[in-house]
Structure formats: structure tokens, C-alpha cells
Amino acid sequence: MVFPFALVVTGRLKQRENHILSLYDDRPHVNHRPLRDSLSLSINRHVFYGWVMLGVGGLTFFATGPAQSHIFSVYISPISDDLGISRTSISSAYAIATLAAALGLPYIGRLIDRFGVRRVVLAVAILFGFANIAFGHVTGLVTLALAFAALRFLGQGSLALSANYLVSQWFSRKRGIALSLTALGFSVSMALHPPLAQWLIDQVGWRASWFWLGTMTWLLLVPMIAILIQNRPEDLGLVPDGEAPPEKGSNLRRDDMHVGLSLRAAIRTPTFWIIAIGLSSLSMLVTGMFFHQVSVFSLQGLSAQTATRAFSISAVVMVITMPVFGYLLDRLPPRRMFASALLIMSASLLALARVTDVPTMITFSVFFGLANAGLQSHYTFMWPRFFGRRHLGSIQGAAQTIGIIGASIGPLPMGIAFDLYGSYTGVLHLLALLPIVCALMLAFLRPPNLGH
Numbered sequence: 001m002v003f004p005f006a007l008v009v010t011g012r013l014k015q016r017e018n019h020i021l022s023l024y025d026d027r028p029h030v031n032h033r034p035l036r037d038s039l040s041l042s043i044n045r046h047v048f049y050g051w052v053m054l055g056v057g058g059l060t061f062f063a064t065g066p067a068q069s070h071i072f073s074v075y076i077s078p079i080s081d082d083l084g085i086s087r088t089s090i091s092s093a094y095a096i097a098t099l100a101a102a103l104g105l106p107y108i109g110r111l112i113d114r115f116g117v118r119r120v121v122l123a124v125a126i127l128f129g130f131a132n133i134a135f136g137h138v139t140g141l142v143t144l145a146l147a148f149a150a151l152r153f154l155g156q157g158s159l160a161l162s163a164n165y166l167v168s169q170w171f172s173r174k175r176g177i178a179l180s181l182t183a184l185g186f187s188v189s190m191a192l193h194p195p196l197a198q199w200l201i202d203q204v205g206w207r208a209s210w211f212w213l214g215t216m217t218w219l220l221l222v223p224m225i226a227i228l229i230q231n232r233p234e235d236l237g238l239v240p241d242g243e244a245p246p247e248k249g250s251n252l253r254r255d256d257m258h259v260g261l262s263l264r265a266a267i268r269t270p271t272f273w274i275i276a277i278g279l280s281s282l283s284m285l286v287t288g289m290f291f292h293q294v295s296v297f298s299l300q301g302l303s304a305q306t307a308t309r310a311f312s313i314s315a316v317v318m319v320i321t322m323p324v325f326g327y328l329l330d331r332l333p334p335r336r337m338f339a340s341a342l343l344i345m346s347a348s349l350l351a352l353a354r355v356t357d358v359p360t361m362i363t364f365s366v367f368f369g370l371a372n373a374g375l376q377s378h379y380t381f382m383w384p385r386f387f388g389r390r391h392l393g394s395i396q397g398a399a400q401t402i403g404i405i406g407a408s409i410g411p412l413p414m415g416i417a418f419d420l421y422g423s424y425t426g427v428l429h430l431l432a433l434l435p436i437v438c439a440l441m442l443a444f445l446r447p448p449n450l451g452h
Contacts, residue, residue, distance in 0.1 A: 040230050048242030049230065050170035054178050056228055057163040060121065061185030063221050065193035066132050066213045067155025068186075069290060070311075074197045078206035085141055093141060095408050097148035101157055102404035106263070108158045109397020112165055117393070118229040121162035125221040128154040132214030136207040152404075160186075161400050164380035165393055169232045172240035173330065176381050180326025183376040187319045191312075259450050260388025266395050269448045275382045276399055278338060278438040280406030282345055282375040285431060287410030289352060289368065296414075296424050300356055310365045317369025318376070325377035334378075334385055335442050341374030342435035342442075349435075353428035379403065388450045 040049050065071055072094065080087055111120045131150040138144045163182060171178035200209035233239055266272045294307040329337050348367035355364050383396050417427035 036227065037230075037236060039227070040236055044236070044238065044242075049236070049238065050167075050178070050233065050240070050242060052228060053166055053170045053230065054182055056224060057167040057182040058185035059220060059224065060159055060163040060166075061182060062189045062192075063125075063128075063217055064155045064159045064186070065189035066197075066210075066217065067128070067151040067159075068189060068193070069287070070190045071193045071197050074194050074201065075206055078201060079138075079144070082206070083138070083140060083144070085144070089141055090144070091411075093145040094148050095411070097145050098152050098156075099405060099408040101149045101153035102401045102408070104153050105157045105161060105401045105404070106394065106397040108161060109165075109263075109393040109395070109400075112162065112393030112397075113391055116231040117162050117166050117169070118225065118231055121159065121166075121229065122222065122225045124154055124158045124162065125217065125225055128159060128221075129214040129218040131155075132210050132217055134210075136210035157400060157404065161393075161396055165396055166229065166231075168380060168384045168392060168396075169389060170240055172384075174241050175384065176329030176377065177323060177326035179380050180322040180329075180373075180377045183322055183379075184319060186376065187315055187322070190315050260390030260392065261395075261448060261450055262391045263394040263398055266387050266391075266448075267398070271386055271445055271448050272395075272399075274441050274445050275338075275386065276402045278342060278435075278441065279375070279379055279382070279399070280403045281434050281438050282342065282371070282378075283403045284406035284410040285345055285349065285434070286372060286375055287407040288412075288414050288431075289348070291411035292414045292418075292424065293352075295418070296352060297355060297361070299424065302355065302357075302361060306358070306361060310361050310368075313362060313365035314369035314372060317366050318373045321370055321373040322377055325373050326381075329377060329381050334382065335445050338378055338382070338445075339439040339442050341371070341378055342439040344374055345371045345435040346432040347371075349428050349432040353425050386447055 040052075043049055043052060076087055076090055079085065080090060108120065108124070128151075131147070131154050135147040135151060138147050163185075164179065167178050167182045168175060197209060197213070200212055203209075204212070230236060233242075261269075293310065297303075297307040297310070325337070325341075344367060348364065348371045351360070351364040351367045355361050380396065383399055384392055387395050413431060414424055414427055418424060
């Protein structure tokens, strides 16, 4: 039901905005611009407006926190105790809901291409606030699964997709560093949302805490989106990166807003599937390690408190190194960078299998932070780099669906291995081969011909 509702809300927002914009028509024969455009251009006279869009994207990424795995870990025990549902059932509902939510992201991508990212993300932010509030009213396993699906589709999927799309439109030559800085919003969420949720639970209970999370989402996102977001620099007569427009006849290639493959054409290329398989493999392995990290540490003699410290170390490494990944992506061949990220993931899996004390825990945490930084940096950089900007929403929506499908099955291999053998060591060594295979596939990665 949320997909048609999103379309209705987006359409209504478009009708209302068209009425308002008619009062401030910015066509060439009229001397007025919409007030929002005038504000944006005024800011652009002092600083390139793309940096404002980067800040909006980072805050939007931060606002996805109530839909991310790191906050749900705080709620598993209260939900289980209140509803009388086993943790296995909660985990299964979460996995199925995540998978179901991923199937709607290509639809969101098409809406972005049709209506523009501002209208779509505004509708999504409004619905996401309602989804937060509704989560506090679940009554059983079925409503819990539906609530999980709404949060994952609107927050972890649609908001993140919109933030990455927005920044990709405003930056080209500096896209790597821009997307990496945007993804820092996720790192800040990972650091702040779990303790915030725990504090709210302690103050008002787990159900009422979702009312406040929803209210905070509205306060953070809705005014910012309505006032600040501009879909593309070209809409204001600007160009990506704030540089002078290239001369006619120069090589516009995939950085031109009018250049790019359609989704149908993109999925027919080997390049699409090589990138998608590599990124979904990283997503699958990161989710699996997040989900089982405390269990692995406990089995290998470390305490739950040590596991919590490991998350903090990984988050700090991620914050420090993501801008480095972005900087290098703008300057080095993407195939070489992607292969490096995949091999770092293999190293983190092998390091996890060898955690037995604090020094080995720190070693793993550093590698895992690097692996997360590599995943976040490449996750959105690769699509505009190889397929252009013209149909970027549709392509990123389909790609993010594939990635979330990978994430939904991520915990299964390690869970099955533990149930069968009582150990994670063998499966961690086996999983470490997957990124190596994906790195070898990159030998066949070729930029497709985008045409003009």
C-alpha cells in the first residue's frame, strides 16, 4: 500500500508546487524566479551550492538511522519481552521485510527520474515519519514485519537512494570525495542513534520512543528538503563541481545530464552485473559480520563489552578513511580501487576468524572499518561513473535493490555454519574467497558506450 500512496503524495506535491511556481515563473520572458531558486543562487555567489546539497545529503543519510540495523539491536529485547515473540522470529521478520522492501526501490528510482529528487524525497520523508510513529503500535509478528518493511523501504532504501542521487548530480570530477563525505552521515548515525534510542526507551518506553524518533525525523528533514534541495545544477544554470561549462565539442561523456544509458540498456551490459555482484557481495558480507560479531567474539572468549568497543573502533576508522577513499576514487582508476576494497573485505573476514584477544580484536576492527569505508565509497560512485546521469535514479534504484537482497541473506551462511558445526572459523575462511573472485571479475570491467 505504501507504493501507491507515495505516488499520490508525490503527485499532490507536484500540483501544489506548480501552482506556487506559477506565481514566480522563471521562464526567460519573466524577470522573476521562484524564491527558492533566488535563495539558492544567492548562496551560490558565496560558495558553490553543491556543497549545500552535500550537507543536505549527509543529514538525510543520518536521518535514515531509525531504519538501520544498528538501531534495531537496541529494540530486540524490549520487543521480544513485550510481544512474546522469539528473537529468531524477529530476525526472520526483519530479513523478509528487508528483502520485500528492496523490491520497491526501482520504482522510487523511476519516480526520481520522472518528478525530480526533491519532490520524491519530500514525500518519502513525510511517510517515513509516519512509519516511525506507527512502529510503536505493532501488536504481533505480522504487524511487526509490515512495520519493518515500511521503515526499511522508506528509510534505509528510499532516503539513502535519494541522498546519493542528489550528490551524484551536483558533483562529477569531485564525485568520489563528495559521496564519501555524504556517507559520513551514516557513520554519525551509527554512533548516535543507538544511545539515543536507549535513552528514549529508558525515559518513555520503547513504544513511545518511536513517536519521538518520527517527530525528530520530520523536524530535521521536511523544512530542509522543502527550502534547500535543487534537483540538478543545470536547473539553476550551473554545472557540476561549480566549474565553467565545457566548450561545445569537448568530451562531455557520462558527466553530461543528457548522457547516459537507460536501465534496460544498462542491465544488458556485463559491466552492470560485474559492479552489482561485487557491491552486493560486499553488502552481504558486511551485514553478516555485523549480525554475528558479538556471537563470534563470545565463542572465541571475548566479552560483549569488547564487541561493543570493536564497533566503536570500526566506526572511527570508517569516518577517517572514507574521505581518503573518495579522494583516491577521483584520481585513480576505479577498477583498481574497487579491487582494493574487495581484497580488504577478504582480509577483514580472515582477521575475524583469528580474534582471540584485545590486540587481534583491534586488528579486525581496523580492517572492518576499512571494509565499510570501501563499501560506502563505491556503492554510489560506480553507477554515475560508468552509466551517466540521465537515468541515474532508475539505475541506482535497481542496483540498490540487488545490494539489499545481498544484505538480507548476509547473516544466513554464518548462522547455518554455526548451527551445523558450532563454529564460525571454516565459513569465514570460505567467505573470504568470494571478494577475491569478484576482484578477478574486474579484469573484464569496461566502460559501456553511452552515446550522446
